Amino acid sequence: MMKKYLTFTTKAFQRTLTYRFELWMELFINVLFMLVYVYLWKALYTGQTSVEGYDLNGILTYIVVSQTLLTFTFTLRVARIIEEKVRTGEVVTDLMKPIDFQLMTLATAAGTSSHTALFNMLPKFLLFYGAFGLSLPPSLLTVLLFIISVVLGYVILFSMEFIIGIFAFWLVEIRGIYALVIWGLSMLFSGYFLPLEFYPAFLAKVAAVLPFRAIIYFPTAIYTGQLIGERLITAMLIQLAWVAVLIGLGRLGYRAAFRKLVIQGG
Amino acid sequence: MPIITVEHLSKHFKVYRRRTGFWGNLSSTVARQHDIIRAVDDVNFSLERGELVGYIGANGAGKSTTIKMLTGILVPTSGHIDVMGLTPYRHRKENTRRIGVVFGQRTQLWWDLPVIDSFELLKHIYEIPQNLYKQNLEFFSELLQLRPFLSTPVRRLSLGQRMRCDLTAALLHDPEILYLDEPTIGLDVVAKEQVRQFLRQVNAERQVTVILTTHDLNDVEKVCQRLIIIDSGKIIYDGGIDALKERYGKTRMLIIDLAQGYSDIQLEGVDLIRRDGNRIWLAFDRDTISASEVITQLTARYEIQDLTISEPEIEEIVRRIYELGVH
Structure with missing residues (x-):
């Protein structure tokens, strides 16, 4: 059963190797952006020792970790892939297989993203870690919790993209919703831009009820040691809850979409 | 016991009408009007295990809609479908395990990966036991000569090679049943022939029931024993190919090269179908006039260089059925 889906993961991983040049270009541009960002924060911290509990080293660590995690957001193409499958009618081929569409999509995305994690995110992070003398997580346990939190955040991001993709069954064009959710709301509330502690109270409150902070802020704050003890456990429970809710909504969505497809035709 | 039974099957689609202009647009928004398209309209047929059937019709006749209902990805508006004891749209997953589907216009192979990787993926999707997988892969690689390009990425295959791989994948x-939606579309003559040969062999050796939709009637003539013609959602012919020819193929065609360009050609009981320089095409009904009578008339009036007589191609017969209906 699991083997079936793991094959999608390994094949997707393999497929990513096809476009090596693009991957190198992507990495190169990412690194440039991160450099600019790091120097910006260094400049902002001139004459400051600590802001909202972050010293210079703390903020740089936060920025590099969150920027690295952001890579998932702009390399995950789940919504676009579903939209294209609907537009070309290829989704029918998936329907004709004894397979769960959502799990298959997740397994495939995981394959592509593992490649991204290994060959883009990890080298990028190590480069900045070495160049700017960033901190490591306080303990080995934190590293482990960080990784689990990253995975949960990833599944939340996936589920959002999946739901957006499902809209393609009803709408001709999903770029609007995609831009609003992923480039608008997610950028603002996921905490990639700056730590959520820096937000004015009302924006922080809005961020607290939305799922976006569970994508980047939680794992990053676990890494930097901002989230510890009870607050860390709460954060991870919130992540788990969002995974359940969003995966569930995605399932309802695609069931409805397939029902529409099989009743009204593609 | 038929493997597929279809009774009073219908599929109607609602198509919303949009009126043009400002007021039209406004009223469409308030009260939408729709037309009902009867894509499939009270269709009945049944297939025995191991049959090889051609399902043909003009564009929009209802072929694909029927196939989609048989494969379970479209729910009928009314009627009854039984495929291997299952109701396809209710038992979609169970049904998909036991059927194979090939769409000529699209591939189920992973574009950027070597062919063999897609096959391995399918092995896991269908949970095919390793030795059966090996055995089948061996069999099809041999029969379709896939070995030279098994490790080539799909995007680099020719259309003919890709189709052979898609057939294997299915x-x-x-x-137990193989559905093929225009499997020879876009292929050259050699590749088409390979596909036809393969279908005959798979049908004969593995007892796979095959339903084939196509626009190329050579496919039907060379591959199928039985022909179902659908037009405007209704079945207008269901029977053997020879019977079809017997019933509708009484017209004979005479192609003549005249020695010179006669200004007008008049013969009794014969229709002049086409004229191209000194070559003329004549059609006659073999029940009303015999070929020798036509030729006697011709030689009496005109000087002839060459002459051929042909039975109507299945294509010609079907074209006439589309145009004139069954009678």
């Missing part, structure tokens, strides 16, 4: 899990 058959690796030993389906």
